[in-house]
Amino acid sequence: MTRSHLIVKNLFRNRRRTILTTGSLAVSMFLFTVFIATYRYLSAPTETEATRRTLLVMPRASTSVPLPLSYRQRIARLKGVAMVSPFVTIDGMYGGTDEWLAGFATDPEVLLKLYSGLWRIPPDQRQAFIAEKTGLIVGRKLAEKHGWKLGDHIPLRNEGWHVTLDLVLRAIYTGEVDETFIGVHWQYLSEVWHQSDVAGAYLVIAESDQAAAALGKTIDDTFHNEPMETRTMTMLQFALDFLGRLGNVKRILLMISGAVLFAILLVLANTMAMSIRERTSEFAILRVLGFRTGQIQGILAAESLTIALVGTALACAVAFGLFRLISGYRVGGWMPIDIHLDLPGLGLVLAVALATSFFSTFVPAYRVSRVKIADAVRFVG
Amino acid sequence: MAETVVQIQGLSKIFQRDSFSVAALEDIDLTLESGEFLCLMGPSGSGKTTLLNIIAGIDRPTKGQLRVLGEDVAQMSEDRLATWRNVHVGFVFQTFNLIPVLTAYENVELPLLLTKLSSGARQEHVLAALKLVGLEDRIHHYPRQLSGGQEQRVAIARAIVTDPTLLMADEPTGDLDAHSAEEVLDILTRLNRDFKKTIIMVTHDPRAARHATVTRQLEKGQLLPLGA
Ligand SMILES: Nc1ncnc2c1ncn2[C@@H]1O[C@H](COP(=O)(O)OP(=O)(O)O)[C@@H](O)[C@H]1O
Ligand SMILES: [Mg+2]
Numbered sequence: 010m011t012r013s014h015l016i017v018k019n020l021f022r023n024r025r026r027t028i029l030t031t032g033s034l035a036v037s038m039f040l041f042t043v044f045i046a047t048y049r050y051l052s053a054p055t056e057t058e059a060t061r062r063t064l065l066v067m068p069r070a071s072t073s074v075p076l077p078l079s080y081r082q083r084i085a086r087l088k089g090v091a092m093v094s095p096f097v098t099i100d101g102m103y104g105g106t107d108e109w110l111a112g113f114a115t116d117p118e119v120l121l122k123l124y125s126g127l128w129r130i131p132p133d134q135r136q137a138f139i140a141e142k143t144g145l146i147v148g149r150k151l152a153e154k155h156g157w158k159l160g161d162h163i164p165l166r167n168e169g170w171h172v173t174l175d176l177v178l179r180a181i182y183t184g185e186v187d188e189t190f191i192g193v194h195w196q197y198l199s200e201v202w203h204q205s206d207v208a209g210a211y212l213v214i215a216e217s218d219q220a221a222a223a224l225g226k227t228i229d230d231t232f233h234n235e236p237m238e239t240r241t242m243t244m245l246q247f248a249l250d251f252l253g254r255l256g257n258v259k260r261i262l263l264m265i266s267g268a269v270l271f272a273i274l275l276v277l278a279n280t281m282a283m284s285i286r287e288r289t290s291e292f293a294i295l296r297v298l299g300f301r302t303g304q305i306q307g308i309l310a311a312e313s314l315t316i317a318l319v320g321t322a323l324a325c326a327v328a329f330g331l332f333r334l335i336s337g338y339r340v341g342g343w344m345p346i347d348i349h350l351d352l353p354g355l356g357l358v359l360a361v362a363l364a365t366s367f368f369s370t371f372v373p374a375y376r377v378s379r380v381k382i383a384d385a386v387r388f389v390g
Numbered sequence: 391m392a393e394t395v396v397q398i399q400g401l402s403k404i405f406q407r408d409s410f411s412v413a414a415l416e417d418i419d420l421t422l423e424s425g426e427f428l429c430l431m432g433p434s435g436s437g438k439t440t441l442l443n444i445i446a447g448i449d450r451p452t453k454g455q456l457r458v459l460g461e462d463v464a465q466m467s468e469d470r471l472a473t474w475r476n477v478h479v480g481f482v483f484q485t486f487n488l489i490p491v492l493t494a495y496e497n498v499e500l501p502l503l504l505t506k507l508s509s510g511a512r513q514e515h516v517l518a519a520l521k522l523v524g525l526e527d528r529i530h531h532y533p534r535q536l537s538g539g540q541e542q543r544v545a546i547a548r549a550i551v552t553d554p555t556l557l558m559a560d561e562p563t564g565d566l567d568a569h570s571a572e573e574v575l576d577i578l579t580r581l582n583r584d585f586k587k588t589i590i591m592v593t594h595d596p597r598a599a600r601h602a603t604v605t606r607q608l609e610k611g612q613l614l615p616l617g618a
Contacts, residue, residue: 010496012503022491294487297448298501298548299476301469383449386483387439 016311023284027316030280034320035327037273042328042350042358044266050348051252051259059123060244062221065096066211066228069238075207076237084213087227089220094119095195095208101167101174103155110151110165112191114198115212117144122214127186134159134180142197145176148188152181165193172201187336213241270361278369281313285373292377293385306374310366317366321358325350394457395556395588396422396445401454403440403611414440416611418454422604424555427582427589429602436608438592442560445590446479447471459555476504480549482559486541488533494520494544495529501552519547523577539570546577550587557581559591563598575601 020027066084068076084093094116103110113120117139121130130138130146137159138144145163157163157178165174176193199205213228215221221243228241242250285292292305332349350358403415414437422428430438443449444456447463456464459478466474475481488497498519502512520526523543533541542562549557559578563571579601581587591602599605607614 010492010499010503014496015492015503018491018496290487291489294483294489295500296472297446297475297481299472299504299552301472303469304504381449383440383443386443386448386487 012308013311016308016315019284019308019312020315026280026284030276031316031320031323033276034273034316035323037269037276038321038324038358038362039327041266041269041273041361042324042354043331043348044262044269045354045357046328046332046348046350048259048262048266049351049354051255051262056245057126058218059126060248061218062215063123063244064213064215064221064224064228064241065244065247066213066239066241068210069229069240074237075204075209076211076239078206078208080211080232080237080239081208083231084211084228087224087231089216089224089227090213091216092116092119092122092214094212095199095210096212097195097198097209099165099167099191099193099198101165104164104166108155110191112193114193114195114209116196117146117192117194119212119214120146120192123212124182124184124186128182128184130180130182138180138192141177141179142194142200143175143177144179144194146180146182146192147178148190149181149183150188151191152178154189157181165191170202172198174198174201270365273361274365274369277313277317277365278372280316281309281369282373284312285309285370285377289377289380290385293380293382296382297386302378305377306370309374309377310370313366313370314363317362321362325355325358393424394421395424395426395459396420396590397455397457398445399455401444401451401456403437403444403449404452413611415444415451418613420606420613422588422590424588425582425586425603427579427601427603428591429599429605430590430592430608431594431596431599431605432608434594437611438608439560441608442558442590442592446481446558447475448481473504476501476552478554478556480546480552480554480557482542482545482549482557482562484561484564486533486538486545486565488541488544488548490533493530493532494525494536494547497533497544498548498551500548505552515551515553516547519551520544522550522581523547524573537570539566539573542566542570542574543577546574546581550581550585555588557587557589559589561592561594563593563595571595571598 066076066080068074078095081093081095084090097114098111099114100109100111102108115123121128121135121139138146147157151157159178159181161178163176163178165176166172167174174193174197182188213224215224225241225243225246229239232239295305296302328350336347398418398420401415401418402413405412405414418441430441432438440449444451445458445463447458447466451464456462461474463471463474489500492500495516498516499512502515507515517526517529520529523546525540525543525547528536528540533544536544546562557578562578563574566574575598578589578591582589582603591598593599606616
C-alpha cells in the first residue's frame with residue numbers, strides 16, 4: 010500500500026458521493042469552461058491579415074438602402090486601395106427545400122482574395138469559378154452534405170428579393186474554417202435583381218495594414234455631404250464593433266461564470282466537509298499511530314484535488330467536443346464561430362480547479378488540526 | 391539492569407470546563423521498569439484513560455514531572471510527539487478503531503507508511519505481526535468481515551508492527567466475549583514474556599489482572615499505594 014492507494018481507498022469509501030460530486034463538479038466545470046471560452050472569443054475575435062486589410066463600406070444611415078454603383082470607381086481611385094467590389098450578404102433556400110444557405114456575393118477575385126490563406130481550392134476550379142458569371146463556390150462540408158458535384162446546377166431562392174439564382178457549382182474549398190459557406194458573383198446577382206445602379210455595400214481590400222488604417226476615414230470623407238454617406242471600417246473593427254454591442258452579454262457571462270464558480274466551490278467544499286467530519290475519529294487514530302497533522306491534511310488535499318482534476322478533465326473533454334461540433338456555425342449568417350479554449354483559458358480553468366480544491370479543503374483541514382486527539386478518541390471509545 | 395520506561399512524579403490533570411473543573415488525576419507518582427506488565431484498574435471515571443493518554447503523549451498533564459523512555463513528552467510539540475509515538479509506542483483502544491476501508495493487512499501497514507522501510511520489508515513486518523496474533527489467514531479481510539476478537543487482534547498487530555518499546559491498551563477486552571478476551575490477553579502476555587514488551591493495560595476485569603506483573607488501582611484520580 011502507498012499513500013496514493015490510501016487516497017483512492019478513501020475516495021471509494023462512499024462511492025456514490027464521490028461519483029456524484031465528481032459529476033456535479035464536471036457539469037459546473039463544463040459550464041465554466043464554455044463561458045470562459047465564449048467570453049474570450051467575444052473579447053478577442055480572430056485577427057488575420059484579411060480582417061485587418063479588408064474594409065467594409067456601408068451606408069451610414071440605413072443598411073437597407075443600398076449604396077450607388079457609381080461609388081465603385083471613386084473608391085477604386087483612392088490611394089491605398091488594391092481591390093474594390095460591391096458586396097451583398099446573400100442567403101436563401103436551396104431548391105425547393107428549406108435548407109438555408111448563406112454567403113457573399115462579390116467580385117470573385119475579391120472573394121478569393123478575402124479568403125486567401127484560409128480556403129484551399131484546386132487552381133483549375135478557381136479559374137472555373139472566376140470565369141463563369143453563374144459560378145458558385147461552396148465549402149466541402151456543404152457539398153458533401155448534399156452530394157453536390159462540380160458542374161451541378163444549384164438553384165437558390167431568396168424570398169426577400171423574389172429572385173431565384175440558377176448557380177453552377179464550379180469550385181469546392183477546404184480549410185480549417187467554416188466549410189458550409191457559399192460565394193457567388195455579384196454581377197449575376199445584380200442582373201437578376203433588375204437594379205443596375207446599386208451595389209449594396211462595398212468590400213475594399215487595402216494595399217497594406219497602414220493603408221487600411223487610413224482608408225476608413227478617407228472613404229467616409231470622400232462621400233461626406235453626398236446623398237448617401239458611408240460608414241467604413243475594417244473587418245476587425247466590424248467584428249469588434251459587433252461584439253462590443255454584446256457588452257451586456259459579456260457581463261452576464263462573467264456573472265454566470267462567477268455563480269458557477271461559487272457552485273463548484275460549494276459542491277466540493279460540502280463533500281469534503283462531510284467526508285472529513287465523518288472521519289474525525291479516524292484522523293485521531295492516524296495521529297495516535299504517528300501521522301502528523303500536516304500529513305493528514307496532505308492526504309485530504311490530495312483527495313479533493315483528485316476529484317477536482319478528474320471532474321475538470323471530464324468537463325474539458327466534453328467542452329472540446331462541443332467546440333468542434335459548433336465550429337461550423339456562423340453568427341448572422343457569415344461570422345464564423347471560432348470558440349475554443351486557448352492556453353490562457355485552459356490555464357484559468359486549471360487554476361480554478363486547483364483553487365477550488367484548495368479552498369474547499371482549507372477550513373475542514375484546519376479544523377482537523379484543532380481537534381484534540383484525546384477528545385476525538387474518547388468520543389469513539 | 392532494568393531501564394526505567396515511565397517515570398511520573400506529582401502528576402495532576404485538571405479538566406477545565408466552563409465554570410467548574412474536574413481533577414481527573416491528582417498527584418500521581420508512578421515508575422515502570424522495562425519488561426513490566428502493568429495492569430491499571432479502577433472504577434469508571436477514576437482517571438485510567440487520562441493517565442494512559444498522558445503517558446502516550448495524546449494528552450498533556452496540568453502539572454508534575456513525566457518522563458517516558460527518557461523523553462519529557464509533556465514538552466514535545468505535536469509533530470514530534472506523533473513521530474515519537476510512531477517509533478516507540480503502540481496503542482490499542484477498547485473499540486478496535488480499525489480504518490473500515492482498509493483490509494486487515496493495510497490497517498497493520500498504516501504505521502509503516504511513515505517509516506523508510508522498503509515495501510518488501512514492510513510486507514515482512516506486516517505478515518509477522520499478523521502471524522503473531524494468529525490472523526495470517528485473514529489478511530485480506532475488511533474489518534466488517536472480522537469478529538470483534540479478530541478486529542482487536544488486528545489492532546494489536548497494528549500497534550506492534552513498528553516494534554515499539556511500550557505497548558498501551560485501554561480496556562482492550564472491554565467489548566469482547568470471554569473467549570476472545572482470553573485470546574487477546576494471551577497475546578499481550580506473550581508479547582510481554584517472549585518479546586519483552588513493556589505493557590500498560592487498563593481494565594475493569596479482575597481476571598485480566600492475572601496476566602500482569604504489577605497491578606495498580608486508581609480511585610478518584612489517585613493512585614492507591616502498592617498492594618492496596
Ligand atoms: N475532555 C474532558 N473534559 C472534561 N472532563 C473530562 C475529560 N476527559 C475526562 N474527563 C473526566 O475525567 C475523569 C476521568 O476520566 P477517565 O480518565 O476517562 O476515566 P476512566 O478511564 O477511569 O473511566 C472523569 O470524571 C471524566 O469525566
Ligand atoms: Mg476509560
